Amino acid sequence: MITLASDFGTPYPAAMKGVILARTDARLVDVAHDFPRQDIRTAAFWLREVLPWFPPAVHLAVIDPGVGTDRTALAVRVGDHALVAPDNGVVLPAARELATSTSSTDAIEFFAIDDEGAASSTFHGRDVFAPAAAAIDEIGIADLASLDRITPMSDPVNCTLPDPALFDGRAAGEVLAVDGFGNVITNVPGDVIDHVDRVVVGGDASVGGEVPVGETFAAVDPGDRLATVGSHGNVELDVNRGRGDEAFGLSPGDTVTLEVRRD
Amino acid sequence: MITLASDFGTPYPAAMKGVILARTDARLVDVAHDFPRQDIRTAAFWLREVLPWFPPAVHLAVIDPGVGTDRTALAVRVGDHALVAPDNGVVLPAARELATSTSSTDAIEFFAIDDEGAASSTFHGRDVFAPAAAAIDEIGIADLASLDRITPMSDPVNCTLPDPALFDGRAAGEVLAVDGFGNVITNVPGDVIDHVDRVVVGGDASVGGEVPVGETFAAVDPGDRLATVGSHGNVELDVNRGRGDEAFGLSPGDTVTLEVRRD
């Protein structure tokens, strides 16, 4: 199984699929091809959230603002999973999450893929990463290290999602992403609002103030704001049947503070 | 085979696919993940139009404004097909159409899926519906009733698409949907304009008046308006190589009246 993620839109991912299917009959599953263009951190967040739900697979992820420069092409082995991506950090949070969620006792292994002789300088998704993903699928993830054109490396470019500052009854964090519903996903862990009735939202929010905490959107009337714990386990700022990003005036990268209130 | 439909955009459907593929190797086919957000009626219309073209399959459809409330999680068996969705009516028109189109002599059977212990209150697509669809695929649709955590129920939430009022030479209906081309799909059955030369369009249309009836878009010049019978069998208001919704000023839910004219 090979999953595919990119910021390519269409039809470039189809060229990657053609290249793969000319080499292997692996099942292909799209993760997303509409990640924000060349935005490594947002893609890194979503890959961390989504990839651990898959069974063992080769995960191809091409968000590649440095295509054609001397950035390395990267392959990663995490237990039964492999990741193939540019060496810009985009798969590092997912690799760490896979190591945790699969309880792999092996260390995460990193490899450089030789990309000499790529047919283009601008589409390594097709010319470097897709062939590498197909080759790993064919040889088997356990034998990734024995592939030609792959050499161990030790110091991949990192990408860490920001940690919030947590105080007694207060958290200072950041907006990691806004999903398609407009839900504002923060980096503040959900347990900050356990047994909390309301939070005062501040930071870069253009419309802050006190909002109720609810277990589900329907805890408030349609159109009203709330804070809840999203499916990723973090605090979300939402509107029931509406868009939290618009109601709070928050975008990815904005700071957000939460002060808890109990009745 | 499992089909997937939602209003999730990306990448949430990939998490559902990961959950399914960790449990079964069923073929997965996307119906659409860009249905209008939390719009049960529009999704119900499209599911009714599209699902009956599939061979026997489990159809997963998650348009779920009530996620996390006490709305039931629903499984439906219609002959060789199964549907898995929130109990909000979104799959009822498709279920009735499948019963008709497959000439199933069995009654439609409804089941409640136990969703106690779901990992999240906000993403039952991943935590309730995807595992249920995978389990039905594994056990087989014929044996759906024997699954754990499934109990028969008798009174699912209904969703009926509105019926038009039909008079001699006149119909008063409603816009069910606007497709990606801008074609305005009404609930008026196509036979109302059989052997008709023109119709006078009224109701909420901001630009109404008389337009020709054509068997195909090319019956009029590019940019001109017409009424035709769409692929769903209903009257559509269209523009040849243009957008009918803009030319008529009509949106889903608007009323539309048609008076027939013969030369």
Added chain:
Amino acid sequence: MITLASDFGTPYPAAMKGVILARTDARLVDVAHDFPRQDIRTAAFWLREVLPWFPPAVHLAVIDPGVGTDRTALAVRVGDHALVAPDNGVVLPAARELATSTSSTDAIEFFAIDDEGAASSTFHGRDVFAPAAAAIDEIGIADLASLDRITPMSDPVNCTLPDPALFDGRAAGEVLAVDGFGNVITNVPGDVIDHVDRVVVGGDASVGGEVPVGETFAAVDPGDRLATVGSHGNVELDVNRGRGDEAFGLSPGDTVTLEVRRD
């Protein structure tokens, strides 16, 4: 294997997939369903770029502004590949490219598909082309000619992508497409800017003038313009981490002139 391309958006392609899967268990791969509506030339360009990367397959491509008119339904055999599309030229450039790239010694063969009795006049993707693609997959591409309802034809509607005028140190061409990143893809072959340091961009560009030639986007600072050779082998006008279409003021169909400069 059957690939699918259209300008349908969603959910109409799912109806085509249902029809196919009711007839065959072929692997299905989406090329794109968001091609510009009814724009034959742009789709023809992208199909030519993408389809040759696939292993032998039936390629279904429905961009069909003439649906329901007397335009013919077309099947094409090119070596191990087949194409199924309306006879409006949309697959002709791809067919010629497949003939070249697969080094097929056979001539390209054209067939008319009988579409009498199609269930609709507006959705031949579902009612004519999808069943034909499934039938070709089932009988095998080599035996395409022996299918019922298929007859040889000799004079399909052509679509030629425009050729540039090439002079010593100067090219007068056209914008073929703008991709999702905003890269302006011209019809000028890449070797025109081999060993060239800068080009002066003119024609319909609202912001022309001299820009550097780079092997990769990163040859210039983020936000700066450049000319490069894209993954299709043609000259592209781009912005590093930005949109070339906006920076140059160029759209598909615009003329573009390039004058080369060497240091």
